[in-house]
Amino acid sequence: MTNAIHEIQDADCILITGSNTGESHPVLSYEVIRAVKKGASLIVIDPRKIGMTEHATLHLQPKPGQDIYLFMAMAHVIIREGWADMAFIEERTEEFEAFQQSVLEITPEVAALATGIPVAQIEKAARLYALGERQNGVSIYANGDGQARGHSSILYAMGITQRSNGTELVHMLANLAMLGGQIGKPSTGVNPLRGQSNVQGACDLGGLPDVLPGYQKVFDEPKRKAVAQKWGVDDLPAEVGLTVVEMSKAMSAGRIHAMYVMGENPLMSDPDSTHVEKAFRSLDFVVAQDIFLNETGLLAHVILPAASSLEKDGTFTNTERRVQLLNPILTPPGEAKPDWEIISALAEKFEEKMGRHRNVKWTYTSTAEIMDEAATVAPIYGGISHRRLQGDGLQWPCPTPDHPGTQYLHAGKFSRGLGKFFPIEVNLPYEQPDEEYPLILTTGRVLYHYHSGTMTRRSEGLDWRVPRGYVEVNPTDAEAIGLLDGGQVKIISRRGEVRTQARIGDRVPPGVVFLSFHWKEAPANILTHDIKLDPIAKIPEYKATTVRLENPKLKRTKKAKAR
Ligand SMILES: Nc1nc2c(c(=O)[nH]1)N[C@H]1C(S)=C(S)[C@@H](COP(=O)(O)OP(=O)(O)OC[C@H]3O[C@@H](n4cnc5c(=O)[nH]c(N)nc54)[C@H](O)[C@@H]3O)O[C@H]1N2
Numbered sequence: 001m002t003n004a005i006h007e008i009q010d011a012d013c014i015l016i017t018g019s020n021t022g023e024s025h026p027v028l029s030y031e032v033i034r035a036v037k038k039g040a041s042l043i044v045i046d047p048r049k050i051g052m053t054e055h056a057t058l059h060l061q062p063k064p065g066q067d068i069y070l071f072m073a074m075a076h077v078i079i080r081e082g083w084a085d086m087a088f089i090e091e092r093t094e095e096f097e098a099f100q101q102s103v104l105e106i107t108p109e110v111a112a113l114a115t116g117i118p119v120a121q122i123e124k125a126a127r128l129y130a131l132g133e134r135q136n137g138v139s140i141y142a143n144g145d146g147q148a149r150g151h152s153s154i155l156y157a158m159g160i161t162q163r164s165n166g167t168e169l170v171h172m173l174a175n176l177a178m179l180g181g182q183i184g185k186p187s188t189g190v191n192p193l194r195g196q197s198n199v200q201g202a203c204d205l206g207g208l209p210d211v212l213p214g215y216q217k218v219f220d221e222p223k224r225k226a227v228a229q230k231w232g233v234d235d236l237p238a239e240v241g242l243t244v245v246e247m248s249k250a251m252s253a254g255r256i257h258a259m260y261v262m263g264e265n266p267l268m269s270d271p272d273s274t275h276v277e278k279a280f281r282s283l284d285f286v287v288a289q290d291i292f293l294n295e296t297g298l299l300a301h302v303i304l305p306a307a308s309s310l311e312k313d314g315t316f317t318n319t320e321r322r323v324q325l326l327n328p329i330l331t332p333p334g335e336a337k338p339d340w341e342i343i344s345a346l347a348e349k350f351e352e353k354m355g356r357h358r359n360v361k362w363t364y365t366s367t368a369e370i371m372d373e374a375a376t377v378a379p380i381y382g383g384i385s386h387r388r389l390q391g392d393g394l395q396w397p398c399p400t401p402d403h404p405g406t407q408y409l410h411a412g413k414f415s416r417g418l419g420k421f422f423p424i425e426v427n428l429p430y431e432q433p434d435e436e437y438p439l440i441l442t443t444g445r446v447l448y449h450y451h452s453g454t455m456t457r458r459s460e461g462l463d464w465r466v467p468r469g470y471v472e473v474n475p476t477d478a479e480a481i482g483l484l485d486g487g488q489v490k491i492i493s494r495r496g497e498v499r500t501q502a503r504i505g506d507r508v509p510p511g512v513v514f515l516s517f518h519w520k521e522a523p524a525n526i527l528t529h530d531i532k533l534d535p536i537a538k539i540p541e542y543k544a545t546t547v548r549l550e551n552p553k554l555k556r557t558k559k560a561k562a563r
């Protein structure tokens, strides 16, 4: 997030898109509800009637993939009506003209025709967001900082990014923020809600294929050499590695022979599971390091039992870039050990092969020591140490030991200097509904379960709340195949089919069905594909797969009648 969580409740306007905030980020969602109770306007742009729409001033409901029209039309209106913050654009950004040109033809009328959402609603969303208008029109920030506009915050998550044009959509949201001058101030910004407890920390410290710790690109020679020097080696590899989906493709192609899977369950969570399973079965050697034996672990040659987050120390970095200390409250069962201990023990044992470097020893004695090393190589963590994290932790960038941390980014100046506008094109999901597969399946989460269910489906209470999978179907689509609420239904895509229970209602619009990927009995990723990835992030299109529904009962009765 560019901004801090507690700032949300003081926003004048909040735009949530591609995030089921109430179920996937329940704690943070209360900040949004508080803001609305204090008079903020809330715009939700989501294909489904998610919980947050109950609090929304406006709910724009495009079909999966169509939202691009709405964002572009909002920008079009903001420019046309003179709601853009021209002073901000001139002083702080570049390449505005190219962006302006790209939205010229996407009028609200064009967007309305493409999405079925009325022009007036698109115009209202543009106005509320750009001017930061509250429900009663005024703003607590307007004129407070010498500006006649309120502060608006964008919250987004996987509904934006898990798309074949996800990077472009994120650029589009950043364009909107710069257009309204809605960044670099409190309660504004472009705020991706990070998913896992420490996904932010993992990325910060180099858990991505193209960066060294602190988002230093491997191909940025001066930065790479500086890290190499700190580790006491001449240089480090400069080529970008593979992303998860690229790895399963490389396994299938015989270019990867072994995998070490730590804290992941790709057999359930990667797209086109049938192929992923084949890819894993073709490997010579698989290691699974996990707190439980999951579907992927069942195919492993070696299992390394890890300690859970309740059983180890270290740090988690949360979605607002806050690095926080983790304190163990339980002792690990059996032979389970914290992940870092397992990895350093292995590295020490195979030191010959892992390489010995002057300033790197694998025999860490504590997580505090690992953090100190991170501080020396990642400038954004430069001033962070366990000692300083006692209490509330610190928000990076925190470059020096006396730096207080950074509540929100891009104040006065963007990290890259000038904020860059990106021109945008309309790009739709790879699979488009046709006669054979007329519905769009979108996948995601429910409140009571977590991903492949390894942890939550073992919890008695959570299992009691939601014991099994279901697919959300609109009454129109259910009626077409004589499907009753609670009835069994087959969901069929070009990759495969799953069978689950139907939950009929208007949470999804006609033409759209929703299935979460928590259920091994009806694994959503049997249906999804990895054919077209986002060209930059290489993320698969989890949010839009075409499918058809079949009512098994209807077929049987038809057959029975025929007989
Ligand atoms: N309970 C629970 N919480 C979790 C998790 C969990 O498994 N369970 N997982 C965590 C993780 S790792 C992550 S990444 C986050 C994910 O957090 P979210 O992204 O908030 O969760 P999703 O369920 O993937 O919701 C995506 C939303 O995007 C919408 N959507 C679908 N298609 C489109 C589209 O074309 N355009 C737009 N604008 N929206 C669309 C869906 O209707 C849905 O509301 O959740 C985290 N929190």
Ligand SMILES: Nc1nc2c(c(=O)[nH]1)N[C@H]1C(S)=C(S)[C@@H](COP(=O)(O)OP(=O)(O)OC[C@H]3O[C@@H](n4cnc5c(=O)[nH]c(N)nc54)[C@H](O)[C@@H]3O)O[C@H]1N2
Binding pocket: 158, 162, 195, 196, 262, 263, 264, 265, 266, 268, 269, 270, 271, 289, 290, 291, 292, 294, 306, 307, 308, 309, 339, 443, 444, 445, 450, 451, 452, 453, 454, 455, 517, 524, 525, 528, 542
């Ligand atoms: N169709 C569809 N597929 C999706 C998504 C979607 O929206 N739709 N979302 C995608 C997203 S955003 C995500 S993040 C992925 C998630 O995909 P995964 O990360 O593969 O799913 P999890 O079930 O969270 O698997 C995490 C594993 O880590 C283990 N674990 C927990 N704590 C620890 C620990 O401390 N140490 C170790 N070693 N192991 C631990 C758990 O037992 C579990 O087996 O799924 C992706 N797949």
Ligand SMILES: [Mo]
Binding pocket: 195, 196
């Ligand atoms: Mo995630």
